[in-house]
Amino acid sequence: MKKIPDEIVACLKENEEYLILLHQKPDGDAIGSAIALGKGLKQLNKSVDYYIETPIEDKLLFFEEIDCFNRQLKESYDVILFLDCSSSGFAYSPQTMPKAKVKLVIDHHKSNAHYGDLNCVEITGATAEIVYRILKALAVEIDEEMADAVFTAITTDTGSFQFSNVTNDTHIIAGELYKVKPSYANLSKRLHNQKNMDQMKMTGAAIHSLEILDSMPIALMVLDYDTIVKYGGTINISDDVANVGQNTIGVAITALLKEVRPGDYRVSLRAKFPFDIHKIALKYGGGGHERAAGFNFRGDIQEIKDDLMEVYQTQCEQDETI
Amino acid sequence: MKKIPDEIVACLKENEEYLILLHQKPDGDAIGSAIALGKGLKQLNKSVDYYIETPIEDKLLFFEEIDCFNRQLKESYDVILFLDCSSSGFAYSPQTMPKAKVKLVIDHHKSNAHYGDLNCVEITGATAEIVYRILKALAVEIDEEMADAVFTAITTDTGSFQFSNVTNDTHIIAGELYKVKPSYANLSKRLHNQKNMDQMKMTGAAIHSLEILDSMPIALMVLDYDTIVKYGGTINISDDVANVGQNTIGVAITALLKEVRPGDYRVSLRAKFPFDIHKIALKYGGGGHERAAGFNFRGDIQEIKDDLMEVYQTQCEQDETI
Missing domain, CATH: 3.10.310.30 (Diaminopimelate Epimerase; Chain A, domain 1)
Known part of the structure; x- marks a missing residue:
């Protein structure tokens, strides 16, 4: 798997207070990336707030971490994380943006404008692939909910591993998730096939x-x-x-x-x-x-x-x- | 990836003349396994015949190797390979079965009856996962058609990586196929989504x-x-x-x-x-x-x-x- 730049890992190790922002109408990759990275940072005793547009699609509502979304925001943070947002205009943001020492952009869109103070932008199948590699670089232990979050992000953004954005790394990461949970069959059904x-x-x-x-x-x-x-x-x-x-x-x-x-x-x-x-x-x-x-x-x-x-x-x- | 038993690899190295049989109404895993293993053995200068029930589903007809199916059979072979067949009765076989020194069964069905002289039976997502690992053990070079064959087998037998038969190895193998070809998007579309x-x-x-x-x-x-x-x-x-x-x-x-x-x-x-x-x-x-x-x-x-x-x-x- 490709290495995450040292400065990105250092930023996440050194800082304590984070706000996570996603794009408008957040999809599986946005929500999955937020939950995996948010829970990973909390595991390292960081504080994490989420500011996320609702409603969230029914099929994504099974994550417990969603209960932590959209609580009272602080006036300032160490880091504002823009996940899966190709531009700051496309991000769903509070009317008054809190202050931040660093704006860190983590995204996989080709068109990304590199609008952060730090930018971790790579053309991958899903933003959550980058998030997964960041978690590994931070030596975070992936729990079942985080594994579900990364799987949800990858399988929704790659059309169940069918799109041209899939690479060797996509499959390596998906494969490693099977070390956390033996099957993603029910989750796949929920995400891809079921309709009311x-x-x-x-x-x-x-x-x-x-x-x-x-x-x-x-x-x-x-x-x-x-x-x-x-x-x-x-x-x-x-x-x-x-x-x-x-x-x-x-x-x-x-x-x-x-x-x-x-x-x-x-x-x-x-x-x-x-x-x-x-x-x-x-x-x-x-x-x-x-x-x-x-x-x-x-x-x-x-x-x-x-x-x-x-x-x-x-x-x-x-x-x-x- | 799990190791293929030495006796299986030795059998395929030592023998020269092969007949490949599949189950009745062959599906993507059967056809894909046959083509990948057949072409791999030919690369090692073995002779390979295929005896396969037709018609083959339209969506699988793009493989050039299909032109080699169902030619004149020999009276005897060194090895008859039963691929993806849980029992010999389920195999599509010639009315007069050619003689063989060894019957080698390669299959992933739980219910497999171990009816061969040699049996390489493991519970994997697709029989082609076992075939891929055999090809690696034989140091065969995977060409694009063989990669398409293994991908076809895996993606059809796992419902595009959604079923409960998917494991870490399934994704490792799928990932390695991206070293042979950069994208399987068109193939995935062909196999999964298109309808007349x-x-x-x-x-x-x-x-x-x-x-x-x-x-x-x-x-x-x-x-x-x-x-x-x-x-x-x-x-x-x-x-x-x-x-x-x-x-x-x-x-x-x-x-x-x-x-x-x-x-x-x-x-x-x-x-x-x-x-x-x-x-x-x-x-x-x-x-x-x-x-x-x-x-x-x-x-x-x-x-x-x-x-x-x-x-x-x-x-x-x-x-x-x-």
């Missing part, structure tokens, strides 16, 4: 709506307002719904349209290389990147269909190998 | 049919004959359809009824601990085990509903902790 009935039915409705545009490898799915209301609102549209289109063999571009209010759509686009759907999102004031982007839309859905077909056809004209 | 349009629509229809019996944690799904025909027949009912019920939070027992001919149902049952649905399957002349069983049925579906509710209620009466 409304989420399940919403996924079914998305599959039912799946249509292919004009014999092109473009999938369109529409969840209309009535369907969304019927199954408990947008909170029950699980992350993997947009994948329904992309996981269909032969599909290169997917658009998922969620009618969040009558006539108002939130649109999620997904594309495979070399198709660039970011430009569609930009046209409507949205954002994202070439292969995953989104925007808000009110109007005739045909307009979006035309945009999708144009992106596909233009790329095909430029690139005869498609 | 008919498979996707069939899954959607199964979700649409999902109902809960009488406020009990019992899920019922019915794919009627017209739906099955509409989406290309039972071949397009993918393995994970029965999971739709079991992955719904709160569900303990699932029945999937596939109307394969008008009025004729193939029934798949799934249960969580401590519910035993095997007895229902036995009642109708089917088989399986306590948590997964199946049978054929012609009659009023209400009869099956009653059986499911009885299993649930009887267990609840016996066990007050439910």
